[in-house]
Structures are given as C-alpha cells and as structure tokens.
Amino acid sequence: MVLNCTERNANKRLIITWLTLLMLTLVSVFFVEAATAYSISNNVISGVLVCFIVALKGRLVIDNLIGLRLANKNIRGVMLSYFYVLPLLIALGIIFPDIIVNMTSLGS
Amino acid sequence: MFAGNKADKDKGVIPGDIAVWILIFAEISEFALFFVIFIVAKAHHPEVFAEGVLQLDTFSGISNTFILLTSSFFIAKGVQAIRLGRVKESQKWIIYTFLCGAAYCCVKAWEYHINSQRGIGIETDLFFTIYYYLTFNHLLHVMFGMCGLLWVYLRSRFNAYSIEQHEGLEAAACYWHMVDLAWIIIFPLLYVLI
Numbered sequence: 001m002v003l004n005c006t007e008r009n010a011n012k013r014l015i016i017t018w019l020t021l022l023m024l025t026l027v028s029v030f031f032v033e034a035a036t037a038y039s040i041s042n043n044v045i046s047g048v049l050v051c052f053i054v055a056l057k058g059r060l061v062i063d064n065l066i067g068l069r070l071a072n073k074n075i076r077g078v079m080l081s082y083f084y085v086l087p088l089l090i091a092l093g094i095i096f097p098d099i100i101v102n103m104t105s106l107g108s
Numbered sequence: 109m110f111a112g113n114k115a116d117k118d119k120g121v122i123p124g125d126i127a128v129w130i131l132i133f134a135e136i137s138e139f140a141l142f143f144v145i146f147i148v149a150k151a152h153h154p155e156v157f158a159e160g161v162l163q164l165d166t167f168s169g170i171s172n173t174f175i176l177l178t179s180s181f182f183i184a185k186g187v188q189a190i191r192l193g194r195v196k197e198s199q200k201w202i203i204y205t206f207l208c209g210a211a212y213c214c215v216k217a218w219e220y221h222i223n224s225q226r227g228i229g230i231e232t233d234l235f236f237t238i239y240y241y242l243t244f245n246h247l248l249h250v251m252f253g254m255c256g257l258l259w260v261y262l263r264s265r266f267n268a269y270s271i272e273q274h275e276g277l278e279a280a281a282c283y284w285h286m287v288d289l290a291w292i293i294i295f296p297l298l299y300v301l302i
Contacts, residue, residue, distance in 0.1 A: 010188060018181040025173050025295070029166070032300050043302055050296050057292050065184045066285045072120045075129055079289075082136055086143055086293055093147035094301065100151035 017064040021057055028053045047094035051087035058083030123187075124279030132286045135249065139290045142242050146297055153234055158302045160235030163228060168219035169299035172212050173291065179208030180288040183257075183281045193271035195264060202261045202277075205284065209254040216247050239298055246290055253287045256280040 028050045035046040059080060063069035068076035093100055122129065150157040186201030223229070223236075230240040260280040263269065269277050 007192065014181060014184055014188070018177065021177045022174060025170065025177070028296055029170060029300055032302065036302065047301050050300055054293055054296055058289060061180060061285060061289055061292065065180045065288075066282060067123060067184070067187075072122045074120075075122060078133065082140070083289075086140060089144065089147060090293075090297065090301070093151055097151040097154060100148060104148045104152070 013064055017060050021060055024053050024057050024060075044095055048091050051091040051094075054090070055083050055087040058087075124282040125275055128279035128282050132282060135286055136290065139246075139293070142238075142245070143293060143297065146238055146242070149234055149238060156233050157235045160233065160239065161299065161302050163226070164239070164299055165219055165222050166299050168215055168222070169295055172215050173295045175208050175212045175215065176288045176291050179205045179212070180285055182208060183284050187274075187278055187281045190264075190269055190274040190277055191271065195267070195269065198269070198277070199261060199264050202257055202264065206254055206257045206261065209250055209257065209284075212250055213247065213254075216243065242294055242298065246287070246294060249287050249290065253280075253284045256283055 031046040031049050032043070035043050062076065062079045062083065066079075068079060182201050182205040186198045186205065189195075189198035189201060228236055230237055257280055260269075260277045263276060
C-alpha cells in the first residue's frame with residue numbers, strides 16, 4: 001500500500017498521540033506513587049499535576065483522535081471547556097477541601 | 109483522526125452528525141454530575157476516600173486505561189481508512205476496537221471479582237458506593253458503544269459505507285471516544301488521587 005505524504009503525516013500524528021497518551025497515564029501514576037513512597041503527606045502538588053495531565057490527555061483525544069482540531073469549533077469549544085473545567089474543579093477540591101465542605105454543608 | 113483538511117475547517121464540519129453530539133453532551137453532563145458528587149463527598153470524608161483508593165487494584169485501572177486509549181486509536185484509524193475509501197481496512201480497525209471493548213469488560217469483571225474476594229461491595233462505604241455507581245455506569249456505556257461498533261461493522265459488511273458516505277461510522281466512533289474521555293477522568297479520580 002502506497003501512502004502519500006498527507007497520509008503518512010496523519011498516521012504519524014495518530015501514533016504519536018496514542019503513545020503520548022499511554023506515557024502520560026504512567027507519568028500520572030508515577031507522580032502519586034512517588035509522593036506516597038517518599039511519605040509526602042501533602043499530596044497537593046502531585047494531585048494538581050495529575051489534573052493537568054487529565055486536561056492534556058483530554059485535549060489530545062479531542063484534537064487528534066476525534067479530529068475536532070479541524071472540525072466544528074463550537075463542538076470543540078464545548079469539549080475542551082469540559083476538560084478544562086472538570087480537572088480545575090478536581091484540583092480545587094484537592095487544594096481547598098474545607099471551602100467545599102463549608103459550601104456544601106447544611107447549617108453549622 | 110478524522111482526516112480533516114482546510115476545506116473541512118472552513119465549513120465547520122461536524123464529525124458524525126449533530127444528533128450523536130447531543131447524545132454525547134447529555135452523557136458527559138451525566139458523568140460531570142457524578143464527578144462533582146465525588147469531589148464533594150471526598151471533601152467531606154477524606155479518610156474514607158484515601159483508604160478506598162488504596163484498596164483498589166491499580167493494575168486493573170491502568171490496564172483498562174491502556175485498553176481504552178488503544179481502542180480510541182484503533183477507531184480513529186478506522187475512520188481515517190473509510191475517509192480514504194479503504195472499506196476492508198476500516199472493518200479491520202472496527203473489529204480491533206470491539207475486541208478492546210471486550211477486553212475492557214473482562215478486566216472490569218476481574219476487578220469486581222477481586223473486590224468481592226476482598227469483601228468489598230457496594231455497601232462497604234461511601235467511596236465504594238460511588239465507585240460501583242461510576243464504574244458500572246461507565247461499563248454500561250462501554251457495552252452500548254460496543255453494540256454501536258457491531259452495528260456499524262455489520263452495515264459496513266453490507267457496503268453501507270464508502271468514501272462519500274460514512275456518517276454512521278463517524279457517529280459510532282465519536283460515541284466511542286466519549287467513553288474513553290469519561291474514563292480519562294474516572295481513572296485518576298478512583299485509582300490514583302489519594
């Protein structure tokens with residue numbers, strides 16, 4: 001099968017995206033495992049890094065695997081905002097759990 | 109990757125069709141609600157959640173993440189193939205994706221089995237209640253996605269898709285990517301973040 005230059009580039013992009021996603025998964029596990037192994041009681045830094053990786057993975061899937069990078073920008077905007085807002089919420093939950101408890105408690 | 113080009117960008121082409129994107133937005137909204145509930149519950153019971161994460165089989169979580177990411181790669185290759193008019197090649201990638209879905213189900217069943225052997229169930233504590241609710245709900249979505257893949261494979265076998273007409277295949281692919289996207293958030297929440 002003869003592949004032209006555009007196809008080769010598209011294939012290359014897909015493979016690089018896939019391998020990057022696998023690597024990011026391992027890196028996120030490593031961050032938390034390392035934090036636990038070295039008895040770092042405060043998991044905030046590793047937690048925030050993991051949230052950043054989640055946002056990055058989401059963007060890679062949305063842009064390169066679904067292919068929204070070159071498609072409808074409204075759908076891409078909604079999907080990307082999902083992957084910016086939710087990891088941010090998770091990170092805020094890790095950094096400021098007390099505020100979340102206060103906001104979601106009834107009475108005193 | 110949908111082999112989009114400059115012309116596609118200018119037209120603002122929607123992969124699949126708008127109906128599947130409405131379904132996808134509804135599904136990810138449902139998952140977002142679960143995630144918010146998880147964040148709030150974790151803030152209220154940090155010890156229970158930290159202990160719960162440590163009791164789970166991380167290897168199963170990593171395996172399923174690899175399986176779903178690989179399946180997303182396979183279905184993207186399938187869509188790329190049909191966009192180039194390579195029907196047989198596209199069918200091959202759909203089957204690979206379906207097999208990844210089956211592998212995911214097997215790993216999940218194995219994980220539930222390990223949990224039950226350890227005496228962990230849906231009523232063990234709040235963490236496991238949310239864990240089972242989230243993961244079983246996701247498992248149902250995987251199964252639904254597999255049914256979609258099987259459907260587009262069968263349609264493809266009856267020459268329903270071509271270089272000009274492959275909307276249905278793209279729609280099933282988009283749904284499958286959504287299942288993967290949901291897992292990208294579920295995995296660190298349940299298996300990684302203490």
